[in-house]
Amino acid sequence: xxxxxxxxxxLTHTSAPTIRYYEKIGLLPPANRQDGGQRCYGEExxxxxxxxxxxxxxxxxxxxxxxxxxxxxxxxRSCTEARDVAQRHLLLLRAKLAELDALERTxxxxxxxxxxxRATAPMHSCEAWREAQR
Amino acid sequence: xxxxxxxxxxLTHTSAPTIRYYEKIGLLPPANRQDGGQRCYGEExxxxxxxxxxxxxxxxxxxxxxxxxxxxxxxxRSCTEARDVAQRHLLLLRAKLAELDALERTxxxxxxxxxxxRATAPMHSCEAWREAQR
DNA sequence: ATAGACCTTGAAGTCACTTGAGGTTCAAGC
DNA sequence: GCTTGAACCTCAAGTGACTTCAAGGTCTAT
Numbered sequence: 001x002x003x004x005x006x007x008x009x010x011l012t013h014t015s016a017p018t019i020r021y022y023e024k025i026g027l028l029p030p031a032n033r034q035d036g037g038q039r040c041y042g043e044e045x046x047x048x049x050x051x052x053x054x055x056x057x058x059x060x061x062x063x064x065x066x067x068x069x070x071x072x073x074x075x076x077r078s079c080t081e082a083r084d085v086a087q088r089h090l091l092l093l094r095a096k097l098a099e100l101d102a103l104e105r106t107x108x109x110x111x112x113x114x115x116x117x118r119a120t121a122p123m124h125s126c127e128a129w130r131e132a133q134r
Numbered sequence: 135x136x137x138x139x140x141x142x143x144x145l146t147h148t149s150a151p152t153i154r155y156y157e158k159i160g161l162l163p164p165a166n167r168q169d170g171g172q173r174c175y176g177e178e179x180x181x182x183x184x185x186x187x188x189x190x191x192x193x194x195x196x197x198x199x200x201x202x203x204x205x206x207x208x209x210x211r212s213c214t215e216a217r218d219v220a221q222r223h224l225l226l227l228r229a230k231l232a233e234l235d236a237l238e239r240t241x242x243x244x245x246x247x248x249x250x251x252r253a254t255a256p257m258h259s260c261e262a263w264r265e266a267q268r
Numbered sequence: 269a270t271a272g273a274c275c276t277t278g279a280a281g282t283c284a285c286t287t288g289a290g291g292t293t294c295a296a297g298c
Numbered sequence: 299g300c301t302t303g304a305a306c307c308t309c310a311a312g313t314g315a316c317t318t319c320a321a322g323g324t325c326t327a328t
Contacts, residue, residue, distance in 0.1 A: 051240070054233055054234075054236065054237040054240070055237070057230065057233055057234070057237070058234060058237055086241045089241065090238065090241050090242065093234060093237065093238055093241070094238070096191065096234065097231070097234055097235070097238065099188055099191055100191070100192060100227060100230065100231055100234070101231070102188065103188040103189070103191075103192055103227065104224065104227055104228070104231065106185070106188070107220045107223065107224050107227070108224065
């Protein structure tokens with residue numbers, strides 16, 4: 001393997017500055033370096049960063065992600081604490097999925113009605129907008 | 135009707151400061167005031183703020199929400215522009231739904247495995263963590 | 269009429285990046 | 299071997315979207 005930062009960023013849907021930022025705040029461990037000083041990564045890093053990004057996409061705060069990740073790494077503690085964090089956010093996550101689903105329906109309807117009215121009609125004739133506001 | 139800011143905040147899952155902030159940056163119109171100077175709102179505001187919050191939950195930037203809302207209000211323009219914004223974000227939204235779904239499965243598995251191992255076992259015996267990192 | 273919840277403004281603080289400046293390393297083509 | 303250009307480096311400052319604070323005014327229930 002041996003990925004450079006740009007490749008890792010692409011694989012995990014993040015950005016190079018974000019990865020450096022995570023390293024700086026200790027969410028990722030200091031990366032191994034090549035001779036020239038450039039960071040290089042392996043598969044483990046891909047898995048870990050993917051997990052972190054998913055948590056962040058769901059707006060789990062950095063401090064809680066840090067806790068989950070640290071508990072994942074040193075296996076000498078009970079997982080109760082981590083389980084509780086996970087459990088709490090699972091409820092939130094489900095609520096959020098429902099909200100996003102509602103938004104998806106709203107916007108899908110919007111787009112379809114706009115298309116149906118041939119895209120050149122004035123807004124007030126675009127039923128979708130009235131719908132979207134309900 | 136006639137809601138005060140706190141009630142509106144509760145109904146729309148926002149906060150009073152957030153509502154004032156939205157008014158300040160022009161995302162919401164200046165609110166009607168009672169005698170004492172306190173803001174009062176109606177059903178229209180509930181609908182509008184709910185739509186705004188859903189967009190924000192999905193991290194649509196304020197400027198794009200502003201555009202959708204403004205297009206919604208003055209019906210004298212073609213809806214093409216709004217349709218495009220909506221369409222672009224619909225794709226993103228679906229990708230995000232898939233990601234959140236993946237996270238939900240990961241975390242559900244995590245919680246279940248933790249429960250199964252009786253919550254007192256050390257982390258390394260908690261299969262869920264290894265799973266979560268895939 | 270007075271306690272306590274709820275409201276007002278403006279300014280400062282916070283979180284999680286993101287961008288910019290100015291320089292170094294690396295892989296490819298000549 | 300040399301050059302060119304993309305991708306990398308560090309450090310500091312900037313940004314978006316709130317959130318919190320300070321210092322007060324208003325409203326409702328007892």
